[in-house]
Amino acid sequence: MRLITLLLACSLGAAATAQIVHGTAEVVSGQVRQANGTWADVTGTVLQVQIERIEARKVNEPRRPGPVLENGTVNPAFTVIYQNDRPSNYFANPGICSALDDWTILPAGIGQPWRRLTFGVSTQRTSGDVLWHLNAWETYVAGRGAGVSAFDRVFVNNFGVRFNTSQFPAPGDYKVTVVWPTSGPQIVAPSTSVFFGQTWREFNIFGQGAFLLGEMGPVFSGDGDPQIGASTDLFWLDNEPNMVFDETEADFFNGPPNQANVLFVIETGSAGQQDVIKPISFRWFRGRANGGTVGSLHNVDQNYLRGLRGITANPAEAPLQLEAEGFSSFTNLTEMKLDLMTSVTTPGLRQRAEIFNFSTNQWVQLDDRVAPQTDTRVTLTAPAPATSYVEPGSGTVRARIQYRQVAPVNSPNWGARIDLTNWVTTRP
Ligand SMILES: [Ca+2]
Ligand SMILES: [Ca+2]
Ligand SMILES: [Ca+2]
Structure with missing residues (x-):
């Protein structure tokens, strides 16, 4: 009995050391399509950021045994319209710095401002500024072949968020939440169909620097389909990379439990x-x-x-x-x-x-x-x-x-x- 108590105390000690840091990040480029069809430039927007340490194994390595930390919290005033976040299976492919994922968000999320975005990043980078580059489209168009974007009806365009690597306490895996301000232009999805592309690059005086292949990349989450919304067991990897996701770049991780869906949560601010x-x-x-x-x-x-x-x-x-x-x-x-x-x-x-x-x-x-x-x-x-x-x-x-x-x-x-x-x- 005494031993059980002691073991429990140890595992709780581990949970208590979960690292969470807070800060800000600046939007250094980007245009977002508004509900009325016009475009708004969001350059200069400052986002609140929370960065939480997680563990993502390399996709081709076996799982490590160990407890799943309970990091769930109640999120006041937010409604989740898409969620793929299972801590039991976070994984990453260290050789890639991009991923475009196909999402179906809840119908209730159409036209609602994206208030908080949570994503995963695996990083080995230890110095300098980095760029989280995004595009989002509404449709996939088959038949265009290699070298041509397979996605149309962009609604988040050339969107870049600058982080400094010192915001990540050490090389490792992180779950990052960025909070969009309530005033000013908002990111809204025009329909339930979202194709969301992420690429990690250096940020330098020219804006978009070297691709961070082998240094920073997205984290995926498997052990099931998304808890809220849907995504098929595939993603697109910008192979060259050349900032074009084409139809030949569709990829996956050989099926469950490593569903090819990035760790991502979208919350809107409509819940009161x-x-x-x-x-x-x-x-x-x-x-x-x-x-x-x-x-x-x-x-x-x-x-x-x-x-x-x-x-x-x-x-x-x-x-x-x-x-x-x-x-x-x-x-x-x-x-x-x-x-x-x-x-x-x-x-x-x-x-x-x-x-x-x-x-x-x-x-x-x-x-x-x-x-x-x-x-x-x-x-x-x-x-x-x-x-x-x-x-x-x-x-x-x-x-x-x-x-x-x-x-x-x-x-x-x-x-x-x-x-x-x-x-x-x-x-x-
Ligand atoms: Ca208590
Ligand atoms: Ca490409
Ligand atoms: Ca997917």
Whole structure:
């Protein structure tokens, strides 16, 4: 038992060292087609940047064993219209510096400003400025042959973002998120069909310098098709490279699990305002306290609220139940989510998450799953209408997490530890 605890502590220590840095990057060239068909020059736009260390194996090397870090976060006020991001299989081909991928975004994303873009880059570069060069088109046209672009109806043209290599803490693999400003011209997709080309080059006084073959290139993500939207198991590689993606340059990585889809997430800003509500009180409705305070529930920080199972007269009743309460400043909610990070001390348990509906005066089950033995984050959306989970007048919101035994356990004195219990609300 002691050994298990120690091992768990070690793996959490590794997760805690995840490197994330923030900064800015400048758009040094580019035109974007607006919803009304006119073009806007976006040169000089400054983007907020987040750079997070990841691990992408070389595509022809076997997978390394190891834990998958849980880096998921709630992203306030953003709606995902395309997502291909599975940390279980990030991979890269060190010999390439370009990739053009075919995406089908959600119809709801048509005409919506691209507020945040997340992509992967594998870099060996240690000095100087580099250019992330982009083009995006709406259509693929077969039959043009070698040397001629196979893509038409460009809507992001000659778009370059300058990074300094010092923004990447060391050679390695990174997941980068760039945030577009809310004012000024916006990037919008005119249809659900997007062909998105990326190329990594040096940035020098002439703008586009040497191709960074073997130094910087895109990261792909496999182990399945995109979680949101779609992409076929192929991409185009600018072979020469000559900044022309032609039809003969279609390529792939010999099929699943290495689907030829770049790591990429597109978020739009159309979801309204989000607020995170932290608990102000809790009680162990069943079971007993074993450490922690209400503040332990506020953040993912390995500061846990811990509980141990109790005794119940009715064997059908879960012997460990946490109830938490918070306060919503707003009542005009359009969405209510519960955001949890939890784990238990033994196999053989199930975890159920519930939220209280003040309209019906009943608990509503949002999730029931095998209770995880390592910290696991789940974000659960409550059934509409979201307004029913806020008590009229007081603004109280309430959540309950139950643990029950469904199979043999390692110890009769089992327990749970809860790192996070938040409500995430959306309003217009
Ligand atoms: Ca080419
Ligand atoms: Ca693809
Ligand atoms: Ca915590």
